[in-house]
Amino acid sequence: MSNWTALLIPVAAGSLMAVQGVLNTLLNKNLGLWPATLLVHLLGLAGVGAVLIFTGTGFPTWGKISTVPWYAYLGGFINVAIIATVVLGISRLGAISATTAIIVGQVSTAALLDYLGLAGLTPKQPHWTHLAGLLLLVIGARLLLQK
Template sequence: MFGLKLFPLLLAALAGSVMAVQGAVNALMGKIAGVCLATFIVHAVGTAFAGLLLPFARGGFSRVGQAPWYAWTGGVFGVLIIYSVARCIPKVGVAPATTAIILGQVLTATIIDHFGLFGMTRLPFSCWRILGVAFLAAGAWCLLKK
């Protein structure tokens, strides 16, 4: 099962590691500059970096107008995420905040998969998926318990 999916799963794990570091440095910037300004700075730097990647974009410019309205909301979600993370990490710590983030992500992702929302392939609930989410929730509870 993991054979062909190993590289994407490793890439996803790397993204998770980078997200934990990002949360910590965004929280640091929030402490120094204030959360609203830090959110702006993070997105300005991210926009500049993404601009450096544009020469490598392949043909998507001609089709971008065909995207449904909700495909344009990713930037708004990004601002909400950065703001929330920069606000909560200094109060609860990187590990507890990341644990809550991951649990929220997996619960929401399971619902998106089940209903095939936003054009995603439908992956219905199964006993194993529900059990996996339950174990993840139990693990989160253990990590958050003092």
């Protein structure tokens, strides 16, 4: 896979996240925050179940569950918080402002995770171009958030 193709995959993920946030906000307006969040997770469970069944991937070997670090299981709980906070942000700020703030938080946290080597990542030395990019991201976010 080329670097450009590999880069398009997370770009697609970012696009899908923006659409998902708007759709989840629509569910929130009609059902309420927690019922909408529950419905999103039930639909996600059905979707993942279908992928496992139709791809023949199968379910994990349950014996491996005890070998996973305890903090790896926090992702499911964090996902609930992500959906709720994205919905609240978009419903109060609009899609562009909320998504801009989300991206700044996401990239800043990702930089810390990378630089500190947390959660099993190999630590990376910050390069001046990374720091300059983070600064430009914050400046760009400030411009997008101006009224």
